[in-house]
Amino acid sequence: MINRPSIDTLEFARKGQTQHLQLRSGDLRRLTDDSIFVNDTVKAKVIGGVQKDGKPFIEIKMHGELKLTCQRCLELYDLQINSHSRFIIAADEMELVEVSLEEEGVITLLAEQERDLVDFVEEELLLALPMVPLHEEGECTIPQLSDGDTKVTSPFKGLRKAF
Numbered sequence: 001m002i003n004r005p006s007i008d009t010l011e012f013a014r015k016g017q018t019q020h021l022q023l024r025s026g027d028l029r030r031l032t033d034d035s036i037f038v039n040d041t042v043k044a045k046v047i048g049g050v051q052k053d054g055k056p057f058i059e060i061k062m063h064g065e066l067k068l069t070c071q072r073c074l075e076l077y078d079l080q081i082n083s084h085s086r087f088i089i090a091a092d093e094m095e096l097v098e099v100s101l102e103e104e105g106v107i108t109l110l111a112e113q114e115r116d117l118v119d120f121v122e123e124e125l126l127l128a129l130p131m132v133p134l135h136e137e138g139e140c141t142i143p144q145l146s147d148g149d150t151k152v153t154s155p156f157k158g159l160r161k162a163f
């Protein structure tokens, strides 16, 4: 993706705008780690709207498939991302505090005039990733250590033979 759209979050919500994003590994600046890859694209839909109680919100729905490096066997495995989050947009800090008190378990964000959408989605994606990536129990590929296989022994053995 060449252009990185940015939005005025409050306006985006109030106008009920929608934006589709398709992110590839290269778009995700914070996923530069070699241990994580996006298989194809992460598709995200950013939706603005106003709740029945008048509070403006932004929702991020995303899905995609990633490859993560298992920290037990160091092999890659697939992880499906399917997340859906809602954020209430507060116009100022006073409102931010008020809404946070009123709405338990809802994330409240301070309105921003220029919010980089790719960055916004990337933050959500990072939250959806496991703290320690691991295969499901019993699915690790245990590295085959040489037992009786002389081909994978010290290179010095071969040297000695040559003399």
Ligand SMILES: [Zn+2]
Binding pocket: 070, 071, 072, 073, 074, 075, 134, 135, 139, 140, 141
């Ligand atoms: Zn593993």
